[in-house]
Amino acid sequence: MIGGKNFAAAILLGAASLGLSVPACAQFDFSGQWSDRYHEDWPERIPGPDAVDLSGLPLSDAGRSKADSWNVSVQTLPERQCIPHMATYNFQGPANLKIWSETDPLTGRPLAWKIFGTFGRTTETIWMDGRPHPSPNALYTFEGFTTGEWEGDMLTTYTTHIKMGYIRRNGVPSSDRATVVSHIVRHGDLLTIITIVEDPVYLTEPFIRTHTWELDPKQQVFPTPCEPVVEVPRPKGVVPHFLPGENPFINEVTKLYGIPLEAVRGGAETMYPEYRKKIKDKYVAPVQCARYCCGWGGGGTGNVGSLHCITGGSATNP
Secondary structure, three states, X not given: OOOHHHHHHHXXXXXXXXXXXOOOOOOOOOOEEEEEOOOOOHHHHOOOOOOOOOOXXXXXXXXXXXXXXXXXXXXXXXXXXXXXXXXXXXOOOOOOEEEEEEEOOOOOOEEEEEEEOOOOOOOEEEEOOOOOOOOOOOOOEOOOEEEEEEEOOEEEEEEEOEOOEXXXXXXXXXXXXXXXXXXEEEEOOEEEEEEEEEOOOOEOOOEEEEEEEEEOOOOOOOOOOOOOOOOOOOOOOOOOOOXXXXXXXXXXXXXXXXXXXXXXXXXXXXXXXXXXXHHHHHOOOOXXXXXXXXXXXXXXXXXXXXXXXXXXXXXXXX
């Protein structure tokens, strides 16, 4: 008669001796092609956020000042055209993903997970072999350095060594002191990634976002080479920007949607539902719809929707 613990050990030993696979405890396989779903935060992820829209962001004064200096024309500079999305933003941009694991040839256990498909193709490597993060003086890259560990069915990752960049595509900044914690969860054919950005320079509180992908076996994510060109002729050395107090778009979101300027300017308080009560008496509904008049998907086909409905107060939902 074999006791309970000895019996279980004997079963595992027998399975190993017969070459049978024993499922890993509380771990999912994320491998596959994942198609993005844009029903969440569609205006920010596809057409892009409005200029100087800082609402819902826990910005410090330094972060707000940096965002105010942003001029979208800076992206036309040849040296900026092919810059990838960085780890503080990459999953928020439009991105279909390909995920696979690099395994140990002897044990078959994953040494790392690879996530490919974000803008600029900054493939994220999630090291699962217990290696430490490098010295603060090590190389900083757009994808950063990421380690991961399982917490039940959820893969939790920690990313450091990220180049300075942004957390919103209208120039809201992230510094090279920023770190990202991600939680990756699979529910059947749906994959959800929760990202938590902390930045002691530009944020006063952690900034949390979630996005969802759906398994699509027919999808193929290919590299997209980028070749910079001169889009706008300029004198040598000119970098588009706005000096303090000179950004002409500060009031644009208020004019378009009637949202009070104090809310548009961001800050940790604007992240929370209770803030709506504080500003409800200051909200003035626009007389006429001026943007996104057709809803998040418009009348088009597919996930992206119809982009012709982005602007124009006379637009109607087909």
